Amino acid sequence: MTAEHAAPLQQNAAPQTAPPQDVRVGVIGVGRMGADHVERITRRIKGVRVSVLSDYLRETAEKVSATAAGSRVVDTWQEVVAAEDVDAVLIASPGEFHREQVLACIEAGKPVLCEKPLAMNPSDAYDVVRAEAEAGAPLVSLGFMRRFDVGYGELKDALEAGELGTPMLLNCKHRNASVLPGFTDTHMVYDSAVHEIDAISFFLEEPVVSVQTVMPRSTEKAPEGLHDPLLFLFRTASGTVVTDELWVSTDAGYEVRTELVGSKGAATVGQESGMVTTQQAGSRWGGQVPLDFRPRFIAAYDAEVQAWVAAVADGSNIAPRSATAWDGYAAAAVCEAAERSLTAEGAVDVTLQERPA
Incomplete structure (x- = not known):
């Protein structure tokens, strides 16, 4: 090939682009x-x-x-x-x-x-x-x-596809091996139940209108001044009932389970299909029950941060299914009502301000 023929080929070559910046x-x-x-x-x-x-x-x-x-x-x-x-x-x-x-x-x-x-x-x-x-x-x-946990995602997909029909009940369980000294009923709301409160927003996409506390007999392992276990009963705007059973001094490990009962069927995440023994030393959960939340949800944390980075990179800033500022506000409002319900007779109403456009 002569030099005269080479020049046009150079002009038509694809422009070089700089690699994307981290x-x-x-x-x-x-x-x-x-x-x-x-x-x-x-x-x-x-x-x-x-x-x-x-x-x-x-x-x-x-x-x-x-x-x-x-x-x-x-x-x-x-x-x-x-x-x-x-x-x-x-x-x-x-x-x-x-x-x-x-x-x-x-x-x-x-x-x-x-x-x-x-x-x-x-x-x-x-x-x-x-x-x-x-x-x-x-x-x-x-x-x-938790919104980025594989099980949570599968349950969300099933709901959006209509496979479970109309949600009627959402049953949640949240258990810890132990808590720090000074952990109180109020901490049970803001440090533990808050995750299930956000799960209501994630799965049902509607506001909580009331919350009630039920206090069963406490375990002898509970720190002084802590009612453990606790049960919260939430009701949403459409009438779906949500139960949240919290037991935070099991001496065993960290366990989260969620069951959605719909008009076409029920589905549970957080539980293996084989024999599962929990709340005992040496409990098995497809392996050992993790001691705290970090090993249980390490993959969810990774997925959450990776999705956020991708959203920042493409300019959308918030990943699909991520919790937003409004979700954080809604959780705060429900937690405040749940705290009041600790000492109230019956259900306590949840008050939400109008959502800005």
């Missing part, structure tokens, strides 16, 4: 949960890297940063949000700081994945909902990781 994530709070997320992003999540992180204890931040190549430590969470090398923010700080930190991310126009709770009360959570609506863009994802 999403640069800033992490606020790198205690147990935050450190888990840094390890997750660094080792298992694609298309992302940790660029900046902060923690109340600088020494802790430095230690975690050493495990994430190319990351740097700053003194304050405000610096994380404002950093030019941060495209999106992951918040794993204590819950009392979430409202202020999420609002700062909204103001900066940066997508945020915030561990629950969104805020410490419904009023503060609604502030976040309103701020996001005023910003005119979806930015807030809330870390209810």
Whole structure:
């Protein structure tokens, strides 16, 4: 081929495009949960890297940063949000700081994945909902990781396909081996039942209108001052009844089960098909019953963060089926009613403000 013929071929060649840039994530709070997320992003999540992180204890931040190549430590969470090398923010700080930190991310126009709770009360959570609506863009994802569990996804798919008919009952079980000293009935609401409360939003997509507490006989293993087990009865706007049985001092392991009873059939997730023994030392769950929530839901956490990163990368910011700011507000409102129901006679009504457009 002569030089004259080679030139046009060069002109028609496909233009070279630069490889996509990794999403640069800033992490606020790198205690147990935050450190888990840094390890997750660094080792298992694609298309992302940790660029900046902060923690109340600088020494802790430095230690975690050493495990994430190319990351740097700053003194304050405000610096994380404002950093030019941060495209999106992951918040794993204590819950009392979430409202202020999420609002700062909204103001900066940066997508945020915030561990629950969104805020410490419904009023503060609604502030976040309103701020996001005023910003005119979806930015807030809330870390209810069960939405990304394989079993949860299968049950959700079955519901959406109409395979189970009309939901009539949703029966939930939530069990822990033990709890930290000072764990109270109120903690039972905000630290444990909150996950099932979000499951109501996820599966049924309708508001809870009332909640009632039933207190069975307590186990002798319950810490002083804690009623354990507890049973919450929720009723939704359409009349679906949800039960949530919580037993958090089993001395055995961590177990979550969910059964949906529909007009065409029932389906259960979280239980293997073979023989299952639980709440005993050496319990079997297709293997050993995990000691806490992290090994049980590690795949769900990975899927949640991977989906969030993909949504940030494509500009949608919130992954399909992720919990939103509104879901966080709804959970806060139901938790507040559940807390009041601990000492009330009968059911307590749930009050929700109007959802912004």
